[in-house]
Amino acid sequence: MLSYSKDQRKFVLLMLLPAFGMTAAFFLWPTIYNIKNSFTDLSLLGLREGGKWVGLDNYIALFNDSDFKKVVFNTLFWLTFVSVSIRLVLGFAIALFIESQLVRRLRLTVPLRMAALLPWATPDIVAVTVWKQIFDGRTGVINNKLLEWGFIDQPIVFLGDPSYVWPAVITIIVWNGLPIIVLTMAAALQTVPRDLYEAADIDGAKSWTKFWHVTFPHALPALAVLGLLTTIWTFNNFIYVWMSTSAGPGTFSNVLATEVYLQAFVNFKLGLSSAIGTFMAALAMVFGVIYFRYVVTKRFGGLM
């Protein structure tokens, strides 16, 4: 084990100090300020005077509000669980295809990797605007084709009909979020030792057996980290839901991030909005700790 002298430790601490300072100034202080605001009735119209201390009133109001439970469900189930699961499965499948022998033989690996990057290169606002046109009930290409081919008699209002709004929003999110999964998993697949496949071939292993016993265990650590990161990024996602549905129709697709915005900048209740933000941070933190401790460290600790 390496040992450091007292001076060396001091030097390391000194070098780390700016980073700690920046973290404290730009992360810790805003967090504390937000938590403090969550115990006040601060309004956007009262920023100069500040808010009055209201104790736990904002939190009590949130947890007594039946609509808020729906917002939490939308966030956890539709926005996060469903969209992250689809992205991980689909992204992994696409990565497997890109790194497959067939694609290599056809020399398409690099073009396909570049194609997979395309959604990432598209600005969010452009992506949502284009998707809204694609989903449009009157002129959208999906409705036009479905009508033309006789699959439907009436156009489907993808972003306005409760039966379709979540699938439509998730489609947009999945499209945008796939590149990181595909590229990371493609990189992970390249690290699987080739000799393991050769040994499996000698043993007469079938494709499925090779996937399950060789490919998957090696890909799992990357998939686990991606699962954590993607969950946190998606859980906080505001832009795709707000821009595509404005949390509607009604409040049907309202999620925690859009509720933070609505309470702060539509209803001007910064105190209540801060309470929702604090609740979101707490949920994400609990998820992160559990996931890292029990999924990443315990199950795949030996592989990482």
Add this chain to the structure above:
Amino acid sequence: MQNMFKTALLLGCSAFIALPAFAETTISFRYNDPDPEVIEAAIDAFEAENPDINVELERISWGDSRTQFLREAAVGTGPDIVHIAFVWPLEMGSAGALLPLNDLIEKNGAGSGFDNFIATDLARDADGNIFALPWTADTWTLVYMPSVLEEAGVDVPKTWDDLQAASRAVTEKTGKVGFGFPAGGGATNTPWFLLNYHLWSNGHALVEEDGNGGFQVGVDVASLADSFKFFADFMGEGGNPQSNIALGGLADIGSLAPMIEGDQAFALVPPNVAKAMIAAYQEKSGSSDVPFASTSLPTGSVGGVSHMGGRMLGINANSEHADESYKFIQFLISTEFFSDFLTAQFPASKSALAALEYPAGLEGYGMQLPNARTWGAYANGKTPIGTMWSETGREFGAILVGDKTPEEAAQSLIDTINDMLNG
């Protein structure tokens, strides 16, 4: 060498002393409407007349302008002059974001006098502080496509019930859109305006003065539910396509396309949108014909009442150049400014509006403006209008997707407004 040094010193001192005489004051003006080139041309003219004042134009969308300015003003920054909606001056003034203009008005005047402006009750608080000057005026009224009405064999509607019947008939007989409007959730302002017009036209209001200096909800659950139901019935076979439930507002792609393409009979829009529709139609068809006509708002039991809307100009309470800013505001509210530059909008002065000749297609605005009311109690109560607008849109959306009945939505909206008025 010594002489050279003395000369240089003298020149330096002279330049230093002369500097203030040539110094320009720079003021910033944040303008939110989508025609900045008009304002840029006006700024050039203003700067030519006032070489000591430099005006910088800032831009922001209407959707973000209110909250952005409130955040900036709270920390001592922001533009010198702000372009704000009619219902914002009092809330911004009470938040300390806007400078009271009383002294500047007293010293320099304000157009043809402050009382010649419309909607002065929205600019002046109970203590007499004037936080902004009304600049442009508008209201919403009914714009229609005569050719589609003719095709469907329907007349121009006079009442709200006529509009509903005509809209349904247009869709049934021609397959075209009858009365089309964006019907999305909280971010859409259209349900808010429609609902209030219908309530006012039938003698109700979401917010009214209670007679004791306070405010109260001015409608019962049954009447509010009737108004919600009235507009919900337009969806689908009633003439407003279901797809409009996904539209975020009049600015959304697809919102006005059917009107411009001749596939829609009626729209309720402000004048700038009507003008944009006419321009888009003319550009598309390559003709100078005006395809639309407009008329006054449909009537209910007490008439056809719309809102007196428009924009005001205020000075940031943090501005260090209030005099120069006010001078620029005086230029912006002048008759010359509206005749030479901002010809697409109506000035917010009583005398100018009375003398105005409305161009073809916009004649309805001339008919409707005398029947427009200001938001009045809505703006003076404790509930931000943006909040009520958002809640109204969300409740309306909840009805359309079957989450709530009109009665449940009405009860919920009344409870929310009551809570905020009494909170």
